[in-house]
Amino acid sequence: MTPISATDNVAPAPAKRRRGDVLVRAILRAVIEQLETLGYAKLSVEGVAAAAGTGKAALYRRWSGKEELVAAALAEVLPSPAEVPRTGDTRADLIALLACMRDSFSQHGTAFQVVKAEAEAGEALLAGVVQQRVVQPCTEGIRARLAEAATRGELGVAATQPMLANVGPAMLIYHTLTRGIDIADDYLDHIVDDLILPAAR
Template sequence: MGQRTGAQATEDAPTTRRRGEELRQAIFTAVFDELRTTGYARLTMESVAATASTGKSALYRRWPDKEAMVRDALRSTLPDPHAVPLTGDTRTDLTALLSFLQTVFNRSSGTVFQVVASEVGAETGFMRSLVNDHAVAPCKERIQEVLRDSLTPSDDMNADLALLAEVGPAMLTHHCLTGEPSIPDDYVTEIVDVVLMRLTKA
């Protein structure tokens, strides 16, 4: 009886019997583990299947390639910025919105964000676009709304607020990309109190 090839051995390896959402979450966990340990460039459908203790056919039934799989995995971790409750108090609301972004960047230990920003950003930029479209851009819009309510109206106010709304998210992104493992609560508070609140008339 002939020996099986390496590909056959991988596909035929014992798997854990899981289905539906349980298997989907196990695959996503494996995706993040692989991103942390090997990076996006070396991540493969086969390596994720092995880490998730499932067959690679289970992955290909759900996604055509690793980009689609990683995109869905990250999307599953992103909270909804529109779900952040606003109170009408400028400092409280700015802190809540920046804390939302803090959660986005800290999720998956922040390492995933660093990996996709450095590796994928140089290739297609799809992951940066995903994070921006689903989290950063909507959060900036809500920050601008909070600032608009706190400042004295003027003819060029919208242009000023659009720029000011960039400050907090840009500082959080920079902090993440400098290699820090996570964004601490104190840093969020400093951005609000030392930078944003001094630029408002709240």
């Protein structure tokens, strides 16, 4: 007979409950996954909570309901122009900022398309998220890089005109509306080399 060890009758330790940022990331990841697999209409707070391994009370403590939860999840997966590093090379920095904004239009495209197609006021929800998370920081980043270049004497005083920083983001938005979200690198080069920098000089 095999002897019984001291650990044979010990129940396995329960999984540690996720909290704080770890829990928030799990919840927002579950939202994106359910948007892509179930769609907006079938997504529910209860379903997200179950997929994230938590109770729905944990979600309602942070978000008032489904729409706010989805907006937070979409914002979380968007790249942030505010995190684009400063290299001291004005041209390279401007292109990097525009590339970050360009990439935001294509990443997790299915989730964004589902919200736009299925949610009431879906376009307004998306516009608010993209404006706050991407367009505004990108515009501010361009404005700051141009002002720094003017201070260093690399560009003229025209570089400090606030409207000039809107040119790049406006061109990208126009492209997505009229020609789609596939934006080539040379289009970004064209915006910087043929529009922004000549005007700034």
